[in-house]
Amino acid sequence: MYKxxxxxxxxxxxxxxxxxxxxxxxxxxxxxxFIVSILSVVFRVFSIxxxxxxxLVLAVFTQTLSPDQAFSGFSNDIVLxxxxxFLIAKAMVKSGLGIRMALxxxxxxxxxxxxxxxxxxxxDMLIAPAFPSNTARSGVLFPIVFSVAxxxxxxxxxxxxxxxxxxxxxxxxxxxxxxxxxxxxxMAVNPVGAAMVSGYGVxxxxxxxxxxxxxxxxxxxxxxxWVLLKVYPPEIKFTPSAASFAKEELKKRGGMxxxxxxxxxxxxxxxxxxxxxxLFGIDRTATAFLGLGLxxxxxxxxxxxxxxxxxxxxxxxxFAILFAxxxxxxxxxxxxHVGLLISKEIEMLSKPLAxxxxxxxxxxxxxxxxxxxxxLLALFGVFISAGADLGLYVTGLAFMLLFATNYFxxxxxxxxxxxxxxxSSGYISVEEVYKYGGLLTLFFFVIYNTVGLxxxxxxx
Amino acid sequence: MYKxxxxxxxxxxxxxxxxxxxxxxxxxxxxxxFIVSILSVVFRVFSIxxxxxxxLVLAVFTQTLSPDQAFSGFSNDIVLxxxxxFLIAKAMVKSGLGIRMALxxxxxxxxxxxxxxxxxxxxDMLIAPAFPSNTARSGVLFPIVFSVAxxxxxxxxxxxxxxxxxxxxxxxxxxxxxxxxxxxxxMAVNPVGAAMVSGYGVxxxxxxxxxxxxxxxxxxxxxxxWVLLKVYPPEIKFTPSAASFAKEELKKRGGMxxxxxxxxxxxxxxxxxxxxxxLFGIDRTATAFLGLGLxxxxxxxxxxxxxxxxxxxxxxxxFAILFAxxxxxxxxxxxxHVGLLISKEIEMLSKPLAxxxxxxxxxxxxxxxxxxxxxLLALFGVFISAGADLGLYVTGLAFMLLFATNYFxxxxxxxxxxxxxxxSSGYISVEEVYKYGGLLTLFFFVIYNTVGLxxxxxxx
Numbered sequence: 001m002y003k004x005x006x007x008x009x010x011x012x013x014x015x016x017x018x019x020x021x022x023x024x025x026x027x028x029x030x031x032x033x034f035i036v037s038i039l040s041v042v043f044r045v046f047s048i049x050x051x052x053x054x055x056l057v058l059a060v061f062t063q064t065l066s067p068d069q070a071f072s073g074f075s076n077d078i079v080l081x082x083x084x085x086f087l088i089a090k091a092m093v094k095s096g097l098g099i100r101m102a103l104x105x106x107x108x109x110x111x112x113x114x115x116x117x118x119x120x121x122x123x124d125m126l127i128a129p130a131f132p133s134n135t136a137r138s139g140v141l142f143p144i145v146f147s148v149a150x151x152x153x154x155x156x157x158x159x160x161x162x163x164x165x166x167x168x169x170x171x172x173x174x175x176x177x178x179x180x181x182x183x184x185x186x187m188a189v190n191p192v193g194a195a196m197v198s199g200y201g202v203x204x205x206x207x208x209x210x211x212x213x214x215x216x217x218x219x220x221x222x223x224x225x226w227v228l229l230k231v232y233p234p235e236i237k238f239t240p241s242a243a244s245f246a247k248e249e250l251k252k253r254g255g256m257x258x259x260x261x262x263x264x265x266x267x268x269x270x271x272x273x274x275x276x277x278x279l280f281g282i283d284r285t286a287t288a289f290l291g292l293g294l295x296x297x298x299x300x301x302x303x304x305x306x307x308x309x310x311x312x313x314x315x316x317x318x319f320a321i322l323f324a325x326x327x328x329x330x331x332x333x334x335x336x337h338v339g340l341l342i343s344k345e346i347e348m349l350s351k352p353l354a355x356x357x358x359x360x361x362x363x364x365x366x367x368x369x370x371x372x373x374x375x376l377l378a379l380f381g382v383f384i385s386a387g388a389d390l391g392l393y394v395t396g397l398a399f400m401l402l403f404a405t406n407y408f409x410x411x412x413x414x415x416x417x418x419x420x421x422x423x424s425s426g427y428i429s430v431e432e433v434y435k436y437g438g439l440l441t442l443f444f445f446v447i448y449n450t451v452g453l454x455x456x457x458x459x460x
Numbered sequence: 461m462y463k464x465x466x467x468x469x470x471x472x473x474x475x476x477x478x479x480x481x482x483x484x485x486x487x488x489x490x491x492x493x494f495i496v497s498i499l500s501v502v503f504r505v506f507s508i509x510x511x512x513x514x515x516l517v518l519a520v521f522t523q524t525l526s527p528d529q530a531f532s533g534f535s536n537d538i539v540l541x542x543x544x545x546f547l548i549a550k551a552m553v554k555s556g557l558g559i560r561m562a563l564x565x566x567x568x569x570x571x572x573x574x575x576x577x578x579x580x581x582x583x584d585m586l587i588a589p590a591f592p593s594n595t596a597r598s599g600v601l602f603p604i605v606f607s608v609a610x611x612x613x614x615x616x617x618x619x620x621x622x623x624x625x626x627x628x629x630x631x632x633x634x635x636x637x638x639x640x641x642x643x644x645x646x647m648a649v650n651p652v653g654a655a656m657v658s659g660y661g662v663x664x665x666x667x668x669x670x671x672x673x674x675x676x677x678x679x680x681x682x683x684x685x686w687v688l689l690k691v692y693p694p695e696i697k698f699t700p701s702a703a704s705f706a707k708e709e710l711k712k713r714g715g716m717x718x719x720x721x722x723x724x725x726x727x728x729x730x731x732x733x734x735x736x737x738x739l740f741g742i743d744r745t746a747t748a749f750l751g752l753g754l755x756x757x758x759x760x761x762x763x764x765x766x767x768x769x770x771x772x773x774x775x776x777x778x779f780a781i782l783f784a785x786x787x788x789x790x791x792x793x794x795x796x797h798v799g800l801l802i803s804k805e806i807e808m809l810s811k812p813l814a815x816x817x818x819x820x821x822x823x824x825x826x827x828x829x830x831x832x833x834x835x836l837l838a839l840f841g842v843f844i845s846a847g848a849d850l851g852l853y854v855t856g857l858a859f860m861l862l863f864a865t866n867y868f869x870x871x872x873x874x875x876x877x878x879x880x881x882x883x884s885s886g887y888i889s890v891e892e893v894y895k896y897g898g899l900l901t902l903f904f905f906v907i908y909n910t911v912g913l914x915x916x917x918x919x920x
Binding site for chain 2: 049056067
């Protein structure tokens with residue numbers, strides 16, 4: 001009860017505070033609503049669904065946002081892509097294909113939780129350069145992770161999610177941030193950032209990106225499963241008989257069924273379309289709708305199956321609302337305004353400290369963002385120019401900010417659309433993401449800005 | 461199989477037909493996709509979900525619609541209002557308030573299916589003048605109808621929907637079209653139409669609208685439950701012991717529980733806000749979000765409850781897609797173009813025949829519309845001006861077209877957002893709406909254009 005009161009009080013104080021000079025008063029109001037909504041989730045006052053719904057109601061009734069603005073997230077293509085990816089993933093599981101792929105994975109790497117985690121990370125790293133949409137990539141990886149968990153008897157519906165599934169899900173979720181940092185083409189906005197720094201004489205392309213990213217990303221990827229094993233451990237770490245069980249199970253299943261074959265075909269089609277989407281201008285979300293359409297057309301998945309997936313609706317509601325608010329905050333110029341204020345504040349610091357503070361604040365800012373793209377567009381330019389003005393090492397700063405734009409995805413539940421899919425599974429709670437996601441982001445920050453920075457400094 | 465082929469063939473023929481002179485080729489392509497999607501539902505080739513998803517995919521991949529246009533329905537406020545109304549209705553049922561209201565109704569009118577049907581219609585008629593949004597009104601009525609059905613042991617999950625529920629649902633769904641026709645203020649677009657004919661010297665206001673509407677609407681409302689009893693009969697028509705059962709059941713339940721009281725309070729708040737929304741500029745959809753927020757805040761309804769409501773997601777997907785397509789068809793000028801063509805074609809008919817043909821075609825056109833508002837905006841002006849040019853009785857034509865804009869809501873599943881809620885219940889299938897909804901629309905057309913027209917002619 002005192003928590004509700006505290007959040008409420010904070011909201012009132014922020015609301016009636018004098019608006020920072022030069023800032024749009026509407027931007028300040030929206031910031032108040034947004035930050036109070038998020039804090040009410042962090043401090044477990046409200047569920048993320050309730051916090052979002054109340055945030056929307058407040059924003060509309062105080063005329064901070066127009067109804068159209070407030071509702072706009074529901075038709076955002078990233079939000080719809082997530083909903084479709086959710087349904088397609090469920091169809092993959094239902095057809096039995098998910099389990100088959102999981103069993104194949106377990107057969108090879110299934111002796112320990114760590115082995116499975118590494119094999120999932122590796123799969124992600126290898127397919128990432130061909131996937132400009134990390135959201136679409138999560139749509140591919142999620143059903144496999146889900147099935148691996150299920151095949152090992154770890155299921156949130158039976159209360160056994162902590163047995164293995166939670167650990168694997170979290171590893172894979174955080175891993176997508178790393179695989180995105182590894183390749184220039186693994187996230188839609190990486191090339192945009194690279195283009196933005198060319199004005200500062202920094203030339204970033206596919207080859208020098210992967211070279212610069214390789215060392216810190218490999219270190220982070222090698223440590224990630226092990227760190228999570230310590231702070232967020234699965235109940236079973238070793239499954240010595242899992243490989244032979246998987247082998248036997250695969251034998252029992254025999255050849256692929258009609259539904260498995262069809263699903264595999266659709267899956268391959270989607271993977272191809274998604275990885276070529278940038279090149280040929282194929283709409284990623286319409287592709288996902290096509291995938292669902294084909295699954296329904298072939299009867300592999302039915303409207304009756306979707307009727308059970310209310311979770312997708314819950315996910316859609318909170319994510320669409322937070323998405324719209326964060327985008328409006330960006331459109332109203334809130335983010336860049338504060339970015340400029342900060343760059344002024346750090347003038348008096350020593351150069352190395354200013355460098356670290358700049359990157360750290362850039363990362364912290366992701367608490368306010370629902371979209372990595374919007375984050376980069378709003379702040380990357382501001383922070384690079386502040387760094388250049390202060391005479392910092394611009395190439396290093398550019399890489400550190402660009403890598404951060406990827407690895408900080410795990411800082412909040414809404415920090416990346418990928419997370420949304422993993423959380424919807426029930427294996428990971430919203431509060432756990434705030435806790436361990438924040439911790440991992442800090443951990444990645446340290447690796448990239450020590451080992452990574454030294455490596456970048458050495459090779460360039 | 462031959463049906464799939466037939467629909468496919470029709471689509472190909474329409475697609476490659478020469479575009480009617482003066483029409484935007486994109487409008488013709490979209491019309492082809494839209495009409496083929498709808499026909500594939502009418503002829504049971506595809507489910508309405510699959511037809512919509514495939515329609516969206518075709519529209520985007522042929523570049524008939526941009527992805528943004530195709531997805532826009534998901535953030536439309538009417539679509540979101542329906543989704544929220546769906547969830548609030550479920551919360552009303554869960555709290556027990558729905559059943560209590562249903563038992564009170566059964567206690568008084570529950571001796572026969574007909575008695576219940578009339579009492580539901582009457583409730584609707586009485587609250588309608590205060591509800592400028594028929595969609596919001598369906599949100600109020602639906603949970604009561606649902607609970608009446610459940611209290612009588614009629615439940616689609618047990619295969620007993622035809623026992624009583626289907627009949628009551630259909631009566632109430634068609635009844636909303638009649639209650640909307642009864643009052644100038646019972647549907648958002650009625651006053652718009654009234655304003656549009658003032659240029660022709662026809663002065664329509666609250667009092668003469670209800671006077672003109674009273675006779676045909678009363679006749680239609682009196683006949684509706686009886687007609688449906690013949691063509692779409694419930695399995696049980698008489699429930700002589702229902703009243704005493706309801707009385708006993710109410711006694712057993714005792715006073716209202718905490719959750720019932722809270723739900724009732726929220727319900728009254730919503731009804732008040734919805735009925736005053738026009739007056740004070742309160743956003744109807746944000747009000748619905750507020751309703752859901754309060755239900756979640758008080759714990760009457762929980763995120764876990766919503767996780768079971770995948771049906772709301774299915775409904776949202778197909779309705780949002782059809783909504784967006786129909787609106788785009790309107791924006792591209794398809795509707796008014798064809799309206800003008802038709803008005804030229806009927807020049808040679810006798811005046812009374814031209815009058816009836818004009819109204820009839822206006823009604824038929826509703827197969828293409830998902831929004832009654834868009835229908836009126838697109839065609840009402842065209843048809844009135846065509847009638848005036850032909851020297852028809854403009855006052856009568858104005859009323860006949862305005863009444864039609866309300867009663868034809870039941871012609872297709874997507875003909876009004878209200879229907880969507882009733883269909884989502886599982887008591888009424890999409891195919892049944894095409895069949896019996898079409899029949900009822902024809903029936904209403906006859907009543908309004910005989911009895912109604914004579915009455916309007918006599919009083920003015």
